[in-house]
Amino acid sequence: MEFRHLRYFLAVAEELHFGRAAQRLAISQPPLSQNIRQLEESLGVKLFHRNSKEVRLTAAGREFVPRARALLEQAGDAARHAREVDKGFAGRLRIGLVSSMLYRGLPKLLRDFQAKHPQLRLVLRELNSQGQVVELVHGQLDIGFVHTQRLPPSISRVLFASEPFLCCLPEGHALANARKVAVAKLEGEPLVMFSREASPDYYERVLAICSDAGFYPEVRHEVRHWLSVVSLVAQGLGVALVPQALKDSAIPGAVFVPLDKVTARSEVFCAWRTADDSAALDAFLKQVRAR
Structure with missing residues (x-):
C-alpha cells in the first residue's frame, strides 16, 4: 500500500464515480482502476461494489475512509514537520547552563528566541561546565553555556559574557561597607x-587571584552551585x-563589594559541536552573537 493508493481511494470514495475521480486527480481512468485493484489486493478486502450503473462503498470501504484520511493527514503533518525542522522552525534544542546564567541575560535571550520560533521546543538542563562538555561531545546537548575554555577540538565556542569578580561578604562583616576591597584583606578568612x-x-581562577595578592586562601567550604x-x-x-552576575541573586544577608586592582574576569562561553548543521542551532547562535 502506497500513499497514492490512499489518495486515489479517497477520490473515488468521495465521487463514487471513476470517471469524475480520474478527472479530479488529473489522470486517466485505467491507471486509477489499476491502483484501486492494487490497494484492494494489498488489503485483502473489496472496497467498492461497482458495475456499469453505479459505484458503492462496501462495509470495509466505509470503515477504511476515515482511517485513510487520517493516514494521509499524518503523512502531511510529518512532511511539514520535517520541512520546519530543516528550516529551524520546529524540533527541539537542548541547552545546558550553569546556574549563574539565570543572572547573565540568558532568560531574556531564550524568551526572545522562543517568540521568533514558537514551534521550536527549548529544553534546559542545569549542569556544571564539565558535565556540559561531556554531554556536548556525546550529542546529548546541542548548546552549552560553560565557564571553561578547555574544550575538545570537536567543540566550538563564542564568548557570551565577561565580567569582573566581586567580594561576597555577610552583611555584618567589617568590610561590608567598604567602597572597594583589597584581596589581601581576605587573608585568613574562611x-x-x-x-x-x-x-x-x-577554582583555579580564584586561587590565582588570592595568590597574586600574596596569600593562599583557607578554603573552608566547597559547593556545586x-x-x-x-x-x-x-x-x-x-x-x-564571585562573578558580578551573582549580585542580582538578591539573597538576603549577602553584600557584594568591588575588588581593588583585580583584572581577572569571569567569562562564560556558548559552546556547540562544530560538525552540527542544524538550522535551529544556526538561528540560536545568530541571536547569541547579535545580543
Whole structure:
C-alpha cells in the first residue's frame, strides 16, 4: 500500500464515480482502476461494489475512509514537520547552563528566541561546565553555556559574557561597607568556593587571584552551585569571590563589594559541536552573537 493508493481511494470514495475521480486527480481512468485493484489486493478486502450503473462503498470501504484520511493527514503533518525542522522552525534544542546564567541575560535571550520560533521546543538542563562538555561531545546537548575554555577540538565556542569578580561578604562583616576591597584583606578568612570538581577553571581562577595578592586562601567550604556559595556567605559561614552576575541573586544577608586592582574576569562561553548543521542551532547562535 502506497500513499497514492490512499489518495486515489479517497477520490473515488468521495465521487463514487471513476470517471469524475480520474478527472479530479488529473489522470486517466485505467491507471486509477489499476491502483484501486492494487490497494484492494494489498488489503485483502473489496472496497467498492461497482458495475456499469453505479459505484458503492462496501462495509470495509466505509470503515477504511476515515482511517485513510487520517493516514494521509499524518503523512502531511510529518512532511511539514520535517520541512520546519530543516528550516529551524520546529524540533527541539537542548541547552545546558550553569546556574549563574539565570543572572547573565540568558532568560531574556531564550524568551526572545522562543517568540521568533514558537514551534521550536527549548529544553534546559542545569549542569556544571564539565558535565556540559561531556554531554556536548556525546550529542546529548546541542548548546552549552560553560565557564571553561578547555574544550575538545570537536567543540566550538563564542564568548557570551565577561565580567569582573566581586567580594561576597555577610552583611555584618567589617568590610561590608567598604567602597572597594583589597584581596589581601581576605587573608585568613574562611573562603566559600565553587567546587574544584564541578568547575576546575573557576577554582583555579580564584586561587590565582588570592595568590597574586600574596596569600593562599583557607578554603573552608566547597559547593556545586553559585547560589549555594552566596547562601553560605549570607549565613556568615565565610566570604567568597564571585562573578558580578551573582549580585542580582538578591539573597538576603549577602553584600557584594568591588575588588581593588583585580583584572581577572569571569567569562562564560556558548559552546556547540562544530560538525552540527542544524538550522535551529544556526538561528540560536545568530541571536547569541547579535545580543
